Amino acid sequence: MGGRPRAVTLDVRALGVRGVNAWLHGEGQAAGGGRVEIVHPDGAHNLAVGLDADLDVEIRGHAGYFVGGMNKRARITVDGSVGWSVAENIMSGTVRVRGNASECAGASGRGGLLVIEGDAAARCGISMKGCDIVVGGDVGHASAFMAQTGTLVVCGDAGAGLGDSLYEATIYVRGRIEGLGADAREEPMTASDVTRVEALLRRAGFAHAGVEFKRVASARTLYHWHAGLGHGAY
């Protein structure tokens, strides 16, 4: 029986963040693939950032800010919670958080998939530019603020100001929406929306039905300057 290949174990307490990242960028990248286990993260920032290799990275514990930032190709799993800006500017690959994420999860992500199995705090998916984000629980206020392209799927509730100043990203929310931001509006779910949500849910490992979600997108009223608007105020 083959089973999974044996993982290389990197101990943050012994190697420090620089040592762990140097191994990932050096030997890890040179190996061209394989499994890496990172132990004792102890909330350290900047773990497994900027990877560009076909690696499976498993972080055993809570990680700090920017974990999995700028990720390309690698599949990173955090078996715990994460601080601010997990998978910030993700390019491709997958970052999965088994616990909760703090603010700005997936900020400005350009591609790939970010899965947060628990809750994400404020500004989840802020300025996302093409990545997909699936959150198993709730998202905090100002999520998908100025999001440009990509998809944010929220299986729980969304906080106030959802999708404020949204461009062409699409948001799907299964639970309650505390409030929509400027220029964000709820739109009818089409058959293609249902297909799109269910495909993402399957990739993320959730079993909800697509029809349970609401679609939020840009009303596009902020795209052009309306010179006549607000004259009455002066």
Added chain:
Amino acid sequence: MCGIVGVLVKRERARTQLGTLVVPMLACMDARGPDSAGLAVFHDATPAGARRMSLFAPDRAYPWCTLADRLGADLDGTATIVAHENLAVATSSLAPTAVRAWIETHAPAVRVLGVGRRMDVYKDVGRAPDIARRFDFARLAGTHCVGHTRMATESAVSPAHAHPFTAGEDFCLVHNGSLSNPHMIRRQLEARGIRFETDNDSEAACRWIAWRLAEGDDVETALGRALRVLDGFFTLLVGTAEGLTLVRDAFACKPAVVAETDDWVAVASEFRALAHLPGIADADIFEPRPERVYTWAVDREP
């Protein structure tokens, strides 16, 4: 950027460990605030009528015993002093207002950092690990404590501008963030006769909340009102005789993480400051929500 830490121990036998719990937390948050650091510790109360006064002198070899002797002789009382370099805690039955007035006249270099029956305050400019070592924070016992590491953004780096700020008795505040209306708050309070010691924005928050407490608000009500009055960014951690209270502004762009076990509750700006606490693996860990007031009270035997 600044760093905030706080610990409240729930079991009486663990009170001797308060200092050893908080020192690594404060040292870890040095990265968020490398210019000044401070800690306020709450103990068992002094006997009724007696007060603890935390004192600062610019000179690390300040003659604290001489000060205590002169103060006792002039005011016809006694003051016992426990000193570490340029900081000292004086315990005395003399009225705090009389002691403060005497210090202003006879020892103008000395400043009062805090007054109360339970609270001692230590703060100075410098790196958090150095300050923890200089004042031997690891030795400190007590029910709860509030600490801060400062990266100044809006007013000078000086011992007086370091946190925690105090006002009234057994009340202190640490702040991560910046306020945009501290001058307005200050003018309103000064019109009520409340004196300020610095031009720091956090001092305005401290004195405003202390004023509400003096007006009869409980700490949760006062911090609930502060959410409406303070304009800006803030995570505030407040220490009182009763315990710790935490609040974040509506934007919540200044971080905080809380961890709680049966033995303690700990607050820090970042999880990594909590990662080494005993029992953290089984702790309930959460991020406080914006605009919600969280309070943890010391469980005292009646």
